[in-house]
Amino acid sequence: RLLDEGVRTNKVLCTGLTYISPSKLSGYQEMQWFKFLGKHRFVPYFGFTENEVRALFANKKFKLxxxxxxxxxxxxxxxxxxxxLKVYNPESILTFIDKKKAYVNIRINEHLRKFFNIFKLIMFGDPLQKLLASQTLKIRYHNYVDVSYIFEMRKIILRMPRFELSVNMIMCYLIDLGFLSHDVDKMALQTRSVVYLRVANQEAHDTLFQLYTATYIEKYQLTEDTTTVEPEKDDWEIIQEKSKSKWWVLWDKIYSFCMRVYNKYALW
Structure with a gap:
């Protein structure tokens, strides 16, 4: 809003998860950018720390x-x-304390939906399958993700080395959205350009699984972009049961075989 009104802004501090990115689309490319889970001193201010969450859960007035x-x-x-450094999404913690039940607070925005539709063409599901199976993914780290640049990738999506670059950048974007986290067990192996990622938590896993399923299997209809969506009764259990069905297992085996063939011949 400040940018639209032409107000001169010297400093801006954004806390919590990031839903915008420095790009010509957002007008934020000239600002100094601190990543949600980046290497800087502001990380503890971007979410609740472990001690803060422990104190909230122990507070008797919340009657948890x-x-x-x-x-x-x-x-x-x-x-x-x-x-x-470990930080929690404040919206998720505060909503749970207030409602005393599980809500899905992580956001699926239109950029992410479009990215999945684009990367569906190059079988982007292979790295996602690894993440959803609680495996660690090794990528090359990009300091920030330019949304407009990723949209241009659809024109060169099947050309090496753009395939690897595209996957790396979309994974960095998933960090900003709160879906992925750095793997604490692989910290010693990280460098300035190589990082190890995992799905951040169960909320992120289940939301990512629904988006993945809607893109690749087209069974689920996702809700419109909202910050807080109340799931149906036992929503997490239902999703996990569906993921273990015999048809899912069969499709997973077929997809894995196709992906191995694709990686062996198409990309090289």
Missing amino acids: KSDQVSRARYLYNGSYSYEG
């Missing part, structure tokens, strides 16, 4: 039962920054 605390930690476990 032990099973509710366990449920919240299972769904909304924190994300690790580049340097191993």
Whole structure:
């Protein structure tokens, strides 16, 4: 809004998850940019720290039962920054404390939907399958993701080395959206240009799984872009049961075989 009104802005501090990116589309390319889980001193201010979450759960005025605390930690476990600092999404924690039940607070925006449709053409599902199977993904790190640049990739999507670059950049974008976290067990192996990523928590996993399924299997209809969506009863259990069905297992085997053939011949 400030940019649209032409107001001179010297400093801006954005806290929490990032839904915009420095690009010619957003007008933020001239600002100094601090990544949500990047290597800088502001990470603890971008979310709740472990001590803050522990204090909130222990506060008697919220009247949280032990099973509710366990449920919240299972769904909304924190994300690790580049340097191993752990922060929690404040919206998820505060919504759970207020409503005393599980809500999906992580956002699926239109950029992400379009990215999935674009990368569907190059079988982008292989790295996603690894992440959804709780595996670690090794990528080359980009300091920021330019949204407009990724949209241009559709024109050169099947040309090496743009394939690898495209996957790396979309993974960095998923960090900003709160889906992915740095793998705390691989911190010693990280460099300035190589990082190891995992799905941030169960909330991120289940939301990413729904988006993945809607893109590749086209069974689910995703809700419109909202910051807070209340799932149906036992939504997480239903998703996990569907992911283990015999048809999913069969499709997964067929897809994995096609991906191995594709990687062996098409890209090289």
